[in-house]
Amino acid sequence: MPPAKKEVRPSTRGTRTRAPAFLKNLRGVKSWKEASAWLESRGIEDIECITPDQAGVARGKMMPSSKFTSNTSLALPSAPFMMTISGQYPENGNGFEYPEDDGDLKLVPDLSTLTAVPWEEDPTAAVICDLVHQDGRAVEFTPRNVLKxxxxxxxxxxxxxxxxxxxxxxxxxxxxxxxxxxxxxxxxxxxxxxxxxxxxxxxxxxxxxxxxxxxxxxxxxxxxxxxxxxxxxxxxxxxxxxxxxxxxxxxxxxxxxxxxxxxxxxxxxxxxxxxxxxxxxxxxxxxxxxxxxxxxxxxxxxxxxxxxxxxxxxxxxxxxxxxxxxxxxxxxxxxxxxxxxxxxxxxxxxxxxxxxxxxxxxxxxxxxxxxxxxxxxxxxxxxxxxxxxxxxxxxxxxxxxxxxxxxxxxxxxxxxxxxxxxxxxxxxxxxxxxxxxxxxxxGRAFTSTYAAIKRAEFETFMEVISPWEREYLLLNV
CATH class of the missing domain: 3.30.590.10 (Glutamine synthetase/guanido kinase, catalytic domain)
Structure with missing residues (x-):
C-alpha cells in the first residue's frame, strides 16, 4: 500500500488580517459601524451618554451598548439646562421664559468623543452629546453649542x-x-x-x-x-x-x-x-x-x-x-x-x-x-x-x-x-x-437663560446665614 501523500497547505505567512487601526483609539471613532466594533472589541456593556449643563455637570442617560448602537433615539428635557447649581429654577423675566411644555431635546452623540470610563468596575464607555431641537436645530442655550x-x-x-x-x-x-x-x-x-x-x-x-x-x-x-x-x-x-x-x-x-x-x-x-x-x-x-x-x-x-x-x-x-x-x-x-x-x-x-x-x-x-x-x-x-x-x-x-x-x-x-x-x-x-x-x-437665548440662573443662585445664597454673621453680629448688634 503506497504511503499517504502529505497534504500541502498554502502559506498564510504575511496574509494575517490586521485589526483596524481605529480599534486602538483611546478616544473617538468616525462612524456608527466603527463604534460598534470599538465597543465589542473592549467588551463594553454600558454607555454613558453625557452632556454638560450650565455648571459643567454631566447630565444624560446610561444604556446598554447594544441599545446605543441600534439607532435608538435619545432625549432629555430642557429643564436640566435651566437649573441652578442647587437644583432650583429661575423666575421668568428679563428675556427668560421657562418653556411651558418642557418638551424633549434630542441628544446627538459626538462619536469623536467616545472613550472608556476607566474607574467603573463593569466595562463602561462614555460619549459626549450635543443637544438639538426636534427639527435638528442646535439648542442655542446649551454650553457646548455656545462654544461651537x-x-x-x-x-x-x-x-x-x-x-x-x-x-x-x-x-x-x-x-x-x-x-x-x-x-x-x-x-x-x-x-x-x-x-x-x-x-x-x-x-x-x-x-x-x-x-x-x-x-x-x-x-x-x-x-x-x-x-x-x-x-x-x-x-x-x-x-x-x-x-x-x-x-x-x-x-x-x-x-x-x-x-x-x-x-x-x-x-x-x-x-x-x-x-x-x-x-x-x-x-x-x-x-x-x-x-x-x-x-x-x-x-x-x-x-x-x-x-x-x-x-x-x-x-x-x-x-x-x-x-x-x-x-x-x-x-x-x-x-x-x-x-x-x-x-x-x-x-x-x-x-x-x-x-x-x-x-x-x-x-x-x-x-x-x-x-x-x-x-x-x-x-x-x-x-x-x-x-x-x-x-x-x-x-x-x-x-x-x-x-x-x-x-x-x-x-x-x-x-x-x-x-x-x-x-x-x-x-x-x-x-x-x-x-x-x-x-x-x-446667543441671546443663552445670555437670558444664564443671567436668570445666576440671579436665582444669588437669591438662594442669601437664604444661608454664614459663620461670620453668627460670630460678629449675634451678640454685638
Whole structure:
C-alpha cells in the first residue's frame, strides 16, 4: 500500500488580517459601524451618554451598548439646562421664559468623543452629546453649542482659535458636613501638607498613588496631560493640557474634572474645583492660553512675518480689555468665585495686559513669534470650561472685528491698583446683560437663560446665614 501523500497547505505567512487601526483609539471613532466594533472589541456593556449643563455637570442617560448602537433615539428635557447649581429654577423675566411644555431635546452623540470610563468596575464607555431641537436645530442655550457658535464665528472669518487650559484644584479631606471648613488631606508622610509649596516635587510626591491613578485614568481616555505641579496652596495642584481645538479642549477639561474627582474618591479624599475652598489659602484658577491661526496659511495671526506683533494681536487684547469685565459672570460664576478675586492677591482684579506679567489679567508669555499667545488669567477653576472658552474667544473676536485698540502694556505690579472688575455676582450679571455685542456673539437665548440662573443662585445664597454673621453680629448688634 503506497504511503499517504502529505497534504500541502498554502502559506498564510504575511496574509494575517490586521485589526483596524481605529480599534486602538483611546478616544473617538468616525462612524456608527466603527463604534460598534470599538465597543465589542473592549467588551463594553454600558454607555454613558453625557452632556454638560450650565455648571459643567454631566447630565444624560446610561444604556446598554447594544441599545446605543441600534439607532435608538435619545432625549432629555430642557429643564436640566435651566437649573441652578442647587437644583432650583429661575423666575421668568428679563428675556427668560421657562418653556411651558418642557418638551424633549434630542441628544446627538459626538462619536469623536467616545472613550472608556476607566474607574467603573463593569466595562463602561462614555460619549459626549450635543443637544438639538426636534427639527435638528442646535439648542442655542446649551454650553457646548455656545462654544461651537463662537468657533463658527471665527471660521466665517477664515480663522481657527487654538487654546490651552491650565486647571488648578485642591485635594481636601472628606467633608460630608458642609458646616465644617475644608482641610488639607494627609499625605504619605502622615502629615497634612502645608501651604507655600509652589512647584515642590516633595509636595507632589505626598500623593504619589493618587497621582498615578490620575495619570492612568487620563491616559485610558486619551486625555493629554502636559505637566503637573504643586501650587502654592496646601494640597493645591495644577494640571496643564496640551493646546488644540477649543471644543476638543473643553471636552477634555469636562472629562478631566470627572476623572480627578473619581481618582480622589478612590483614595478617600475630595478633589474640588471651588474657586476659594479654604480660607487663607490661594484661590484656584483656570488660565486660558489663546492664539489665532489663519486657516489658509496656517500662520499665527498675532505675529507678522518679521516676528513683530500684528494689529490683530492688539485688537484681540483690546476686545478682551473692553468686554471681559462684562463677561466676568462666565469666568467667575458663583458667589464663592469673587472670594478669589481680591486686591493684592495672586488672582488679577484688573483688565490690564503685559509681557510676562502675572499681575495683569491678560499676560503675554515669552515665546517664539509662531507661538505668540494671550493668557487670560481671570477665569476660576469653578467655571464651565465650554462657557469660559466661549466668552474669552468671543471678547477677542469682537476686538478683531471692531479693531479695538489695546491700552499700553503694564510694566509694573498691576494688582494693587484700582479694581477694574465687578466685585460681586449681581454686579457681574448686570454688566453681562447690558453688553449687546457679547449677547449677539454668544446667543441671546443663552445670555437670558444664564443671567436668570445666576440671579436665582444669588437669591438662594442669601437664604444661608454664614459663620461670620453668627460670630460678629449675634451678640454685638
Amino acid at each position: 457658535r463662537v468657533v463658527a464665528a471665527y471660521d466665517r472669518h477664515g480663522l481657527k482659535p487654538v487654546v490651552a487650559p491650565e486647571i488648578e484644584f485642591y485635594l481636601v479631606r472628606k467633608n460630608p458636613d458642609p458646616d465644617y471648613p475644608l482641610t488639607p488631606p494627609v499625605g504619605r508622610s502622615g502629615r497634612p501638607i502645608a501651604g507655600g509649596s509652589g512647584y515642590s516635587i516633595a509636595g507632589v510626591n505626598e500623593y504619589d498613588e493618587l497621582i498615578d491613578d490620575i495619570y492612568h485614568f487620563s491616559e485610558s481616555q486619551g486625555l493629554e496631560i502636559d505637566t503637573l505641579i504643586h501650587e502654592e496652596g496646601a494640597g493645591q495642584l495644577e494640571i496643564n493640557l496640551r493646546h488644540g481645538d477649543p471644543v476638543e479642549l473643553a471636552d477634555q477639561v469636562f472629562l478631566f474634572k470627572r476623572t480627578l474627582r473619581e481618582a480622589a474618591l478612590k483614595h478617600d479624599v475630595y478633589a474640588t474645583f471651588m474657586a476659594k475652598p479654604i480660607q487663607g489659602q490661594p484661590g484656584s484658577a483656570m488660565h486660558i492660553h489663546q492664539s489665532i491661526v489663519d486657516k489658509k496659511t496656517g500662520r499665527n495671526i498675532f505675529s507678522a512675518e518679521d516676528g513683530s506683533e500684528t494689529e490683530a494681536f492688539f485688537n484681540f487684547i483690546g476686545g478682551m480689555q473692553k468686554h471681559v469685565p462684562n463677561a466676568l459672570v462666565m469666568f467667575a460664576p458663583y458667589v464663592n468665585s469673587y472670594r478669589r478675586l481680591t486686591q493684592a492677591a495672586s488672582a488679577p482684579v484688573n483688565n490690564k495686559w503685559g509681557y510676562d506679567n502675572r499681575t495683569t489679567a491678560f499676560r503675554v508669555p515669552r515665546s517664539d513669534p509662531n507661538a505668540r499667545r494671550v493668557e487670560n488669567r481671570i477665569p476660576s477653576s469653578d467655571a464651565n470650561p465650554y462657557l469660559a472658552l466661549a466668552a474669552s474667544l468671543a471678547c477677542g473676536l469682537i476686538g478683531i472685528n471692531n479693531k479695538l485698540q489695546a491700552e499700553p502694556p503694564v510694566l509694573t505690579t498691576a494688582n494693587e491698583d484700582e479694581i477694574d472688575l465687578p466685585r460681586g455676582l449681581l454686579e457681574a450679571v448686570d454688566l453681562f446683560e447690558g453688553d449687546e455685542e457679547l449677547a449677539g456673539m454668544l
